[in-house]
Every structure is written in structure tokens, then in C-alpha cells.
Amino acid sequence: NAGVTQTPKFQVLKTGQSMTLQCAQDMNHNSMYWYRQDPGMGLRLIYYSASEGTTDKGEVPNGYNVSRLNKREFSLRLESAAPSQTSVYFCASRLAGQETQYFGPGTRLLVL
Amino acid sequence: EDKVVQSPLSLVVHEGDTVTLNCSYEVTNFRSLLWYKQEKKAPTFLFMLTSSGIEKKSGRLSSILDKKELFSILNITATQTGDSAVYLCGRGNAGNNRKLIWGLGTSLAVNP
Numbered sequence: 001n002a003g004v005t006q007t008p009k010f011q012v013l014k015t016g017q018s019m020t021l022q023c024a025q026d027m028n029h030n031s032m033y034w035y036r037q038d039p040g041m042g043l044r045l046i047y048y049s050a051s052e053g054t055t056d057k058g059e060v061p062n063g064y065n066v067s068r069l070n071k072r073e074f075s076l077r078l079e080s081a082a083p084s085q086t087s088v089y090f091c092a093s094r095l096a097g098q099e100t101q102y103f104g105p106g107t108r109l110l111v112l
Numbered sequence: 113e114d115k116v117v118q119s120p121l122s123l124v125v126h127e128g129d130t131v132t133l134n135c136s137y138e139v140t141n142f143r144s145l146l147w148y149k150q151e152k153k154a155p156t157f158l159f160m161l162t163s164s165g166i167e168k169k170s171g172r173l174s175s176i177l178d179k180k181e182l183f184s185i186l187n188i189t190a191t192q193t194g195d196s197a198v199y200l201c202g203r204g205n206a207g208n209n210r211k212l213i214w215g216l217g218t219s220l221a222v223n224p
Contacts, residue, residue, distance in 0.1 A: 043214040103154035
């Protein structure tokens with residue numbers, strides 16, 4: 001079991017470029033989450049997917065879109081990257097009926 | 113607005129010391145409180161607490177919840193340099209797709 005995997009590990013973008021962060025889990029979890037983590041700001045929820053086929057906005061959704069491609073995969077897209085989106089992005093997943101979220105290793109994104 | 117407040121924000125101790133980390137929360141729709149440890153990578157799950165007064169223990173780490181006073185503590189006894197990390201507290205709300213509201217974390221440094 002790989003758990004939650006994320007690609008890429010690190011990315012540098014120029015302002016205005018687009019990219020997709022990939023997340024996959026092999027634990028048969030129903031719910032998946034995208035967070036960003038910035039110094040002094042803690043973990044902030046961008047989007048989440050309670051189950052396959054559904055997505056909802058979190059605390060800081062502006063500038064992002066998501067796709068729950070199937071039960072395993074949940075991607076996060078930046079259409080036009082801005083320096084304010086420089087952050088570490090974590091994907092997490094959770095089994096239905098349980099509270100614990102399991103995190104991927106993170107993607108460090110730098111937008112110049 | 114739901115808030116989770118962790119204190120202290122940072123702490124420096126010597127190996128062998130005992131530390132107590134605090135997490136306070138607001139009462140609305142409370143369901144659970146979770147502790148995670150984050151070294152230079154993804155947060156990893158430590159404990160989940162739902163009932164007052166029942167201690168959860170794993171080795172030198174223990175945690176307890178006080179639902180009357182709305183806080184939880186994480187104790188680490190006989191600290192080691194490997195305990196150096198950010199400790200995150202997240203509260204779960206009833207009925208909102210199990211989103212977690214996170215505190216800013218306590219950064220613990222254990223010096224030899």
C-alpha cells in the first residue's frame with residue numbers, strides 16, 4: 001500500500017502559467033481533501049470531495065479548480081498561477097465513517 | 113466562527129524534559145479532536161479524542177480531552193530529539209462532511 005501519493009514533489013512556475021497537482025490514494029477512501037500550508041497560517045482547506053462525483057469549496061478556493069476523476073484520484077488545477085499561490089500543498093483522504101485523515105507527502109510550489 | 117487555538121506557538125526544551133501542549137476549541141457542533149505530528153513532511157496521525165477524561169496513550173505520548181473546559185492537552189514525557197516537530201490539533205464538526213478545523217500548531221524543538 002502506497003497510501004496517499006502526490007506528484008510532483010516540487011514545481012517552479014512563472015506567473016500566469018497553469019499546472020495540475022495530482023493526488024491518488026489506494027486505501028479505498030471515500031473522501032479526499034486539498035490543503036495549502038503557509039508559515040503562520042496553518043493548514044487551510046482549498047477544496048474537498050466527500051465522495052466520487054462530488055466536490056465542494058473549502059476555506060480558500062479562489063484561483064483553484066478540482067476534479068474527482070474516480071474514487072482514487074483527486075486533482076487540483078491552477079489555471080493562472082500567482083505568487084500568492086506559492087505554498088506547500090497537501091492532499092489527504094479519509095474512510096467513510098471515520099475521522100482520521102491521512103496525508104500525502106506534499107507538493108512544494110513556487111510561483112515567480 | 114469555529115476556532116482552534118494552540119499554545120504555546122513554539123517551545124524549546126532539553127532532552128529528558130516533559131512538555132504539555134494545549135489545544136482549545138469552540139463548542140459548536142463538536143465531534144472529535146485529533147492530534148498530528150508534522151516533521152519536515154506530511155502530518156502523521158497521533159490520537160483522536162471524542163470523550164472527556166479518557167486518556168489516550170502511545171509510549172511517551174499521551175492526550176486527554178476536557179469537553180467541559182473545551183480543551184485538550186498532549187503530553188510528551190522524557191523528550192528526545194526525535195520529538196522535534198510541529199504538533200497540529202484539528203477539531204471535527206458533526207455533520208459537515210467531516211472537515212477538520214486546524215490550529216496553527218506548536219513548534220517543539222528538543223535540544224540534546
